[in-house]
Amino acid sequence: MSRIYWTQLHTRVHKTLRQRSLLPSGAKVLIAVSGGQDSLCLGKLLLDLRSKWNWHLAIAHCDHQWSTDTGIAERVAEVAQSWQLPFYLQIASALPETEAAARQWRYQALSEIAREKDFNYIVTGHTKSDRAETLLYNLIRGAGADGLSALSWQRPLTEKVTLVRPILELYRRETLEFCHQFDLPIWFDLVNQNHQYARNRIRGELIPYLEEHFNPRVESSLAQTAELLRADVEYLETTAQDLLQQALTVNSDRLNRDCLQTAPLAIQRRAIRQFLPLVITKQPNFEQIEAVIQLISAPNKSRSSTLPGGAIAEVSGQWIIFFRCDRHN
Secondary structure (H helix, E strand, O other), X not given: OOOOOXXXXXXXXXXXXXXXXXXOOOOEEEEEOOOXXXXXXXXXXXXXXXXXXXXXXXXXXXXXXXXXXOOHHHXXXXXXXXXXXXXXXXXXXXXXXXXXXXXXXXXXXXXXXXXXXXXXXXXXXXXXXXXXXXXXXXXXXXXXXXXXXXXXXXXXXOOOOEEEOOOOOOOHHHHHHHHHHOOOOOOOOHHHHOXXXXXXXXXXXXXXXXXXXXXXXXXXXXXXXXXXXXXXXXXXXXXXXXXXXXXXXXXXXXXXXXXXXXXXXXXXXHHHHHHHHHHHOOOOOHHHHHHHHHHOOOOOOOEEOOOHHHEEEEEEOOEEXXXXXXXXX
């Protein structure tokens, strides 16, 4: 085996993995490689670190079948071959050319590969720069703390598969330098240059403007804010889950108002948001959560019919009872 040239980025990522317990020794790790600088940097780093962690590595590529993707799958396959790693390809069918549709399909496709090939971890090349952009993107859309801290170090994708982002402490400029240093075959995505997409405008226009006129280290500051918010969100979610367990009954179709009423509003909202998918089978929006919150202190027989799918919430004594309209009639 040829000698590995060890860089500062190798040391930083190795330290991060150890301190945060992100990828255990001997894990089966599926590396999502788009062909861009961040994912190639990630792949090379994990390949070099493999001897210290005994990972079983493979590369996965998601081909959107857009005109800008032509030839990329073949190039990623060549990289996998040169690294002597297994290569798995997922090809989309009539995928809409939108950021949201592409992101949702990629995670679904990667999860399918992980399930079929028995991988417990999927890693992606999200960076500190991505984290800053995501915070701004969600802030502009009106997101709460959860959205502002959306890019976390790890999160479950399925019951058996965990998504891990090992290079969240690296800037995009650092991954580019690393790729040049090791002569990695970067594919520059033309979609990333299309300013019709909001994220591209944030990356190409807003962040450079903020760096020039407000804070030259704005990416670092925004990423730090996201990290602080992530810790707050985790605490609030755990506290809300405890409250929900206290307020629930055995048959899970009603909540105890007396129990909920003692909690702060922020915890009430999170508990209701955790509960509603159990009865409406989809994620609730802010208005639906607030409609239920109003029932915590409302008079007896008050009701809300703003829930989707014909669901109704009604006050009955100390309870908020949830049912479908046809069942109630």
